[in-house]
Every structure is written in structure tokens, then in C-alpha cells.
Amino acid sequence: MSFIKCSFLRCKIVRIDSTQRIKHMSDTTIKTEDGLKEVLRSVIDPEIGMNVIELGLIRHVDIQPDRANITMIMTTPFCPYAPQLLEQTRRTAQEYLRVPTTIEMGLELWDPSMMEEGAADDWGLF
Incomplete structure (x- = not known):
């Protein structure tokens, strides 16, 4: 029999054997x-020269126990670095x-209002 034992953001999958001893199978944060x-x-x-979070390019994140999906946009439809940014993300x-994980x-x-507050100030264009 297996169950999940949690304590403040840490969970362990444990199995109880026939003698009721607990054996740790994995430790996941x-x-x-x-x-x-x-x-x-x-x-x-x-x-x-700014990160994808500052720029507001990450629009949605869905994290499941067995998979994750991220919705992302580019600053321009013709971004020459799109394949690199998508794969690195x-x-x-x-x-x-x-x-x-899928993107x-x-x-x-995209427009500059999607940037994190104060990020445009560092950019110096707005």
C-alpha cells in the first residue's frame, strides 16, 4: 500500500510493507x-537583454503532477530568436x-504594458 506523506511543501511517497515499516520511495519538493x-x-x-518574465512573455502556466504547459508570446511575430527562446524556456x-513540459x-x-512594473524604466525606451 502506498500513500503520500506531506509536511510544509515537501512530500514523500511511502509504502507500508507487510510488517508495517515505512519505506521511503521518493522525496519530491x-x-x-x-x-x-x-x-x-x-x-x-x-x-x-531582458528575461522572459520581466518582458511579460509568459502568459499562462499549468503545472500538473505528470506534465506542465506554458503559454508564451514573443515581442514581435518575426522574432529571430523565437526558436531559441521557446526551447530554452x-x-x-x-x-x-x-x-x-510543452510550450x-x-x-x-505583445506590447510594453505587459512588462513587469519598473522593467520598462530599466530598458530606457519608455
């Missing part, structure tokens, strides 16, 4: 959307979450 977004700050748009998220391209058009 619960991954959150906020934690993922913090990790994704390492993904930099090479043309602009997917790979970074998957390494953090440790579940298969969907959103249809929303």
Missing part, C-alpha cells in the same frame, strides 16, 4: 508557479519541474 517564474528569469531575450522549466505560442500581441 512541490513546485509552484512562482518558483517556476523565478527560475525562468534566467532565460534572457538576447536581442533585448521549455528546457529550463522541465529541468526545474522534472516533468515533461504553446499564444496569439496575443
Whole structure:
């Protein structure tokens, strides 16, 4: 028989054997959307020099126990670095979450109002 034992953001899958001893099978930290977004700050748009979170390119995150899906947009439909940014975002998220991760391209058009508060000030264009 298996069950999940949790204590403050850490869960362990345990199995009770026939003598009722608990054997630890795995130790997993619960991954959150906020934690993922913090990790994704390492993904930099090479043309602009800002990360995908500051730019507001991550539009939606869905984290499930066995998979994750991220909806992302580009600053321009003709972004020359789109394939690189999409793959780096997917790979970074998957390494953090440790579940298969997919990236969907959103249809929303990016504009500077999507940037994090204060990020445009650092950019110096607005």
C-alpha cells in the first residue's frame, strides 16, 4: 500500500510493507508557479537583454503532477530568436519541474504594458 506523506511543501511517497515499516520511495519538493517564474528569469531575450518574465512573455502556466504547459508570446511575430527562446524556456522549466513540459505560442500581441512594473524604466525606451 502506498500513500503520500506531506509536511510544509515537501512530500514523500511511502509504502507500508507487510510488517508495517515505512519505506521511503521518493522525496519530491512541490513546485509552484512562482518558483517556476523565478527560475525562468534566467532565460534572457538576447536581442533585448531582458528575461522572459520581466518582458511579460509568459502568459499562462499549468503545472500538473505528470506534465506542465506554458503559454508564451514573443515581442514581435518575426522574432529571430523565437526558436531559441521557446526551447530554452521549455528546457529550463522541465529541468526545474522534472516533468515533461510543452510550450504553446499564444496569439496575443505583445506590447510594453505587459512588462513587469519598473522593467520598462530599466530598458530606457519608455
